Amino acid sequence: MTRELDTARELAIEAGRLISASLGRAAMVDRKSAVDLVTEVDRQAEALIKDGLASAFPQTPIVAEETAGNERPSGPYWCVDPLDGTTNFVHGLPHCAVSIALVGDDGPVVAVVHDPCKQETFAATRNGPATLNESPITVSGAESLDEALLVTGFPYNRRRHLDFYLTYFRLFLGRARDVRRLGSAALDLCYVAAGRFDGFWEWGLHPWDTAAGWLIAERAGGLVTDFSGARHDPWEPQVLATNGRIHQAALEILAEATAAAGNPP
Known part of the structure; x- marks a missing residue:
């Protein structure tokens, strides 16, 4: 899964550059509701990621937030949120992320979540460790x-x-x-x-x-x-x-x- 992970990481970081350059300044293109917002950057970042994944893995379907249907694809598929935390982004609050996963029949096998505001990239594969900027991470020890x-x-x-x-x-x-x-x-x-x-x-x-x-x-x-x-x-x-x-x-x-x-x- 090295190629899949590397591709997802590169695309997440590239989309993150779009996001960080427009934090708090992107034009609104849609309001699904008063609290569910879509900006031009959501759509630009999604197009960038989808184009990159389709070029690298043309046989693998893509489920992405701004263009998704309601049906689960059969077989492996990419699952993309180009900008998770749009409301934060619109208000200039630096807490949002790009999320990309490759999902197989038994769950995700490759995962990348990139925070462009803090330059933190979380990643994992099914058989590898979870990492933050390529250093292993573990959950807390809280007992209660x-x-x-x-x-x-x-x-x-x-x-x-x-x-x-x-x-x-x-x-x-x-x-x-x-x-x-x-x-x-x-x-x-x-x-x-x-x-x-x-x-x-x-x-x-x-x-x-x-x-x-x-x-x-x-x-x-x-x-x-x-x-x-x-x-x-x-x-x-x-x-x-x-x-x-x-x-x-x-x-x-x-x-x-x-x-x-x-x-x-």
Whole structure:
């Protein structure tokens, strides 16, 4: 997988140059909703990545955020988020990422998440270590929620279902050391991998949000599942990623929150 990893890394860094050059200054081209934004840089970065992948691997389908359909491709496919954290980017907040994964029948096999603002490149392959700027990383050693720093996000339908999502937030905030909300699921997963966060949960995600970060977190020693503890499926809308040590405690809080919040929107 060396060629695939090298290609993904090179394209992520090249797309990152577009992003960092336009931070806070890109023209808006679409508003899917008041909180779901698309800029010209999203589309330029996606086109750059798709063209590069199609040239290098013409037989491999590409699922990308701005042009994706709703069907899972058969066989291996590339999964691309050209700019994860668009709202941060629009407001000039330097926290966003390019996410590229090659996904096989049993999950991702190559993953790159590049933060152009901090010049941090997270990467992993199915049989290799998780790395940050090519140095190995591992998850934290936190043993309990009391000592855990968690991170979460809220989906684009949050205004209509605020009480539902805040039920989860309140329960975790009352049990963990603290909770953050940074605005990039790809980086949230990588920060779990690097031991900066001890756990991450979120509703309403898509394959391009989690495919790369999932592999990076797992190869760093983390555990990534759905809210019931089953292995993560990036085509399902929920994810829990932890250092493994606090996973069961987090699952118990998720079960409590699900019982209290009722059926998901």
